Amino acid sequence: MRAYGSCLLVLLLLSAPSHAEARLVFSAFPDQGLPLVQICKRILVEAYGELGISIETRAAPAARALQYAERGLNDGELCRASLLAEQRSDLLLIRTPLFESYAVAFANRPLQLRDWSSLKPYLVGFERGKAALELRLKGVRLSPSNGVENGMRKLAGGRVDVHVEDYYSGMGMLRQSGMRGIQPLHPVLERFSMHHYLNPRHRDLAPRLEEVLQHMAQQGRLQAIERQVLREAGLDDLSLP
Structure with a gap:
């Protein structure tokens, strides 16, 4: 009986997966459908997939999402502007930019x-x-x-004079909600390069991910994903203000 039990244990061990699938969880803005979030997510799903790692996002208001990442409650930030690295954050900046965000005043x-x-x-x-x-x-x-929608509704209701937002996120929300009379103003206030950030406990992973993203950038894959997301969102007809 003891021998039978030992054999069964060996068979179970042999049939089990040799390793658990690696999975990372990243903070992200609450409006998951916005182009900014979708571009970042699709790029990183593909990049981490090259490393045998799957990812998921945990939506939270922007300030809380950053706190989750900094405190190690998840594995980092899906994407933020490069200026975050110049502030108090201890998160690791992945230097290859995912895309450019255009800060625009809407009125x-x-x-x-x-x-x-x-x-x-x-x-x-x-x-x-x-x-x-x-x-x-x-x-x-x-x-x-x-959130973007809350900000645009405050603007539509006259509770603010302008609302500053990423151009494509703002335009996507306006088209989706049907709000009228709000327009982006000229010129673009600033172009921000958007980057992925890792919690410091993943320091050894950073150079491997950097290498994958650099290769994707050289092959034009980052720009292709951006164009695809904008096309699917019906925003590929837009030109910058």
Whole structure:
């Protein structure tokens, strides 16, 4: 009986998978359908797949998502602007940019804007917890929102004068919601390179991922994914303001 039990144990061990599938969980903005999130996610699903790693995202408001990543409650940030690395964060910046985000002021009336400083006369909305925007909007009267849609509805209701948002995310939300009368203003306030961030416990993984992303960039794969996402979102007809 004991011999039979030993044989059964050996058979079970041999039939079990040799290793568990590696899986990482990343913080992401709550509006998972926005082009910005989809571009990052598709690129990283493909890149990590090359390393035999699957990924998933955990949606949370922008400020809370960053806290989860920094405290090690998950494995990092799906994507944030490169300016995050210049602030207090200890997260590891993956240097190959995933794509460029265009910060634009949206308004429902004509306004003459030149740069960030020209926003000072106005009450400005932006998504709470977006570190790059917080840095650029110092000294401006602010009214934070809890997401792109919430910010645009505040603008439509006259509760802010302008709302600063990623161009494609803002345009996608306006088209999806059917809100009218809101337009992006000229010029683009700033172009931010968007990067993936890892929790420091994955320091050994960073150079391997960097190598994969560099190869994808050289092959034009990053740009191809961006174009595909914009086409699927019905935003490929847009030109920058």
